[in-house]
Amino acid sequence: MKHLLLVLGLFLGLMGYAQEILSPNKKIKVVVEMQPAGQKGLGQACFKVLYKSNGTYVEALPASPLGIVRADQEFVSNLKLVEEGKPVAVHDKYEMLIGKRRLCEDFGTEKTFSYQNSSKQPLNITFRVYNDGIAFRYAFPNHSDSSLSITDEATGYIIPQGTSRWMQSYDKSYEKFYVLNTGSSEEKKAGEWAFPALYKVNDHPIWVLISEADITRQNCAARLSYKQGTNLYKVTYPSATKNWNGGAVSSLPWKSPWHVMMVGALADLVESTLVTDVSEPATFTDTKWIEPGSVAWVYWANNHGSKDYQKVVEYIDLAAKMKWPYVLIDWEWDVMSNGGTVKDAVNYARKKGIKALLWYNSGTDWLDPTPADRLLTHEKREKEFSWLNDIGVSGIKVDFFGGDQQEMMKYYMDILEDAAKHKLLVNFHGATIPRGWARTYPNLMSTEAVYGAEWYNNAGILTDMAASHNTTLPFTRNIVGPMDYTPVTFSNSQHEHKTSFAHELALAVVFESGLQHFADRPSAYYGLADAPRKFLMAFPTTWDETKLIDGYPGQMVVIARRKGKLWYVAGLNGKDILQTLNLSLSFLGNSDYSFQIFKDGEDAKSVTSETTIVKKTDILHIQCPPRGGFAGVISEK
Structure with a gap:
């Protein structure tokens, strides 16, 4: 009982x-x-x-x-x-x-x-x-x-x-x-x-x-x-x-x-x-060859620029002058002409000390830019990746994936594993969001899965939505993994910018990506004043620590990221009205620090620079015009 x-x-x-x-x-x-x-x-x-x-x-x-x-x-x-x-x-x-x-x-x-x-x-x-x-x-x-x-x-x-x-x-x-x-x-x-x-x-x-x-x-x-x-x-x-x-x-x-x-x-x-x-540990331990970094990207201003050898050379020269380690040669490189082939471009980049990344169509049948159908099977990947090793390419951007089915998940992982065997970095575009693979496959540098700056090419929606959108992404998409937004564009592509130059400069800090593709035409970067240009030249793309200082989705964000002993800070105004962004420096140590800050100038297309002494008890109140922003570097004195 x-x-x-x-x-x-x-x-x-x-x-x-x-x-x-x-x-x-x-x-x-x-x-x-x-x-x-x-x-x-x-x-x-x-x-x-x-x-x-x-x-x-x-x-x-x-x-x-x-x-x-x-x-x-x-x-x-x-x-x-x-x-x-x-x-x-x-x-x-x-x-x-x-x-x-x-x-x-x-x-x-x-x-x-x-x-x-x-x-x-x-x-x-x-x-x-x-x-x-x-x-x-x-x-x-x-x-x-x-x-x-x-x-x-x-x-x-x-x-x-x-x-x-x-x-x-x-x-x-x-x-x-x-x-x-x-x-x-x-x-x-x-x-x-x-x-x-x-x-x-x-x-x-x-x-x-x-x-x-x-x-x-x-x-x-x-x-x-x-x-x-x-x-x-x-x-x-x-x-x-x-x-x-x-x-x-x-x-x-x-x-x-x-x-x-x-x-x-x-x-x-x-x-x-x-x-x-919660994701699986790395599947391989030899990672010394993996080097994240900044990238000059030919597509944004030219759309079909990668089939023009002379255009590609301009971006290789941009990468060299800006001390960025990479250039991305986008779609249609397989039909490159006007003075050279893709092998010529990769050789030219090597002579300039720049590593080349190449674009690939994943092989889907709903979009057909070339080169297509070179990665669909292990045998094809082995052949293609061996050729990339032979000509000196450092990584691939794979685009136009077709959905979230189990077969596509296997395809992503097959690409990552085969690329790692050939010491190739990987960037996925037209792809699913990050789900922890950056830990499991350390050669995965970034993933698009975002309504990014390339949409200035395709429609006028981003012109009015960008500021609000840019201040929502740090609280949504970018939380779950690296995000290849292709930021920091100052000129106009097919459609107009309304975000300020200081806002665009700040995107480099606000948006995290192992490969940060700076998307604008060379003249836009050459035209910057010395201080913001040098800021981009020395910019890291990996971080030891990240701190959200302030923010609210769609309204504003203030963020700080540490690399070694330097803190990079940035803020975005997501509204169409003036806002004061508050930067508390409580994350600093007890020393005095030098803070070089870039803010909006007299109009949306100018950036001012100043250097001040700050300490951890300070709270800076930075006025940002509509769709404006600020960025800066803090170093110990």
């Missing part, structure tokens, strides 16, 4: 249980619970996230559903908890070659919950609660050599109506704006939304950024879908196409990517390395 009561008590406890997992600093709490379903003894797992603000836990995410679906059976409302693991401390240290911080260290608490569905098939859900957010993933732990299809998830995030959110409607190249809405209009419209998704917890200084990380060959990449009137943004897999499967196909055991939520103040999100924290 006692045994029966014990079993009954355990059963009732598991059905009604709510288990808490705390971050090491006790600021973040995850509650995992079961909601009963129609079948006796079975239910659906849910989770909610709380954040301690002013001594009280505030609900950062209301109770939201968990669950996953395979083609052969589901693991959603038919779950029974069979075991709750013990909390395990997570502590990791690693070094990044690019990103917002060189030396990374994380602390977390991990717990695994083991379930069975009505067919007694196992599902594990592992949670990690870090000091700056949470991550969770699904796993089918049993073994099977036959392939199974993972078709969908019940995972969702409930974001109540009226919550301020910044989300990008889904596009396979992730080139849309992060539009602020409160749900009043957008929630009347069903649709798909891309990662990352940012929202502010109503009436509290708490922010949440949702994304995913650590995608492997077992996975596709997901997105969020919204159903009218539900407040629920559900994790959704890409659909099948004529060439690729939808969802994921794998033998068992199988693990999903990590579902990631960064939680805290805006500075916690901007400074977080959670996406790489």
Whole structure:
């Protein structure tokens, strides 16, 4: 009888249980619970996230559903908890070659919950609660050599109506704006939304950024879908196409990517390395050949400039004069003429001390600029990459990927692995957002996945949207990984700039990318005054530390990044009115420092420079005209 009561008590406890997992600093709490379903003894797992603000836990995410679906059976409302693991401390240290911080260290608490569905098939859900957010993933732990299809998830995030959110409607190249809405209009419209998704917890200084990380060959990449009137943004897999499967196909055991939520103040999100924290360590250790740096880029001002040898030479000379280590030769280099071939251009660059990067079409059938279809198979890549080694090319830019299907994820990783064997840097364009691969494959220098400056070539929308857009990206897209926006353009391409020269100069600091492609024509950089030109000449593209000083999405941002003993600081005005940006210098040490600052001059096309003495107790109030900005370098005296 006692045994029966014990079993009954355990059963009732598991059905009604709510288990808490705390971050090491006790600021973040995850509650995992079961909601009963129609079948006796079975239910659906849910989770909610709380954040301690002013001594009280505030609900950062209301109770939201968990669950996953395979083609052969589901693991959603038919779950029974069979075991709750013990909390395990997570502590990791690693070094990044690019990103917002060189030396990374994380602390977390991990717990695994083991379930069975009505067919007694196992599902594990592992949670990690870090000091700056949470991550969770699904796993089918049993073994099977036959392939199974993972078709969908019940995972969702409930974001109540009226919550301020910044989300990008889904596009396979992730080139849309992060539009602020409160749900009043957008929630009347069903649709798909891309990662990352940012929202502010109503009436509290708490922010949440949702994304995913650590995608492997077992996975596709997901997105969020919204159903009218539900407040629920559900994790959704890409659909099948004529060439690729939808969802994921794998033998068992199988693990999903990590579902990631960064939680805290805006500075916690901007400074977080959670996406790489949960990603696999580097697949190779010989990284001495990997050198991030600044790049002169021929495309922006010329569109088809790379097929003109003389134009390419101009940009090689620009890189040499600006002391930038790289030149990117973009599409149509395979038909280069007017005095030389691509081999001639690479040889010329080498003589100038400049390393060449070459553009490739990934081989998709929806856009056809050349060279196309040279990377689609391992055999083709081996042939092409060996030729690049022979002629002295240092890296590749691969463009026009076709979606987030599992086959595309494999293709990205195949390119990265084969390129690493040939000591080639990689930059992905027309691509999915970063999901932690910069840690796993250290030769990945940057990814586009952003509505960047190249759009001045294509449409007039950025002319009026740029300032607001540029002050939203540091809180959304650029948080999850390096972003090849192709910034710092002073002249006009096909469409007009309205951001000021100081705003453009500041983008070099505000936007993080292992390869920073400076996109303007040579005359624009030669025409700068000595001080801002020298600022760009000595500009680093990797950072030891990053600090958000102030900001609000779409309005303004002030950020500081350290390289060695130098601090680079910058601010952007995202509004069409004058704003005062506040630069607190509390991140400095106790010495006196010299601060060379570049600000807007008498008009939007002039930059002033001055040097002052500052210390950590100072707060500078910098007036920025509409769509203006500032940048500068702080060095110890």
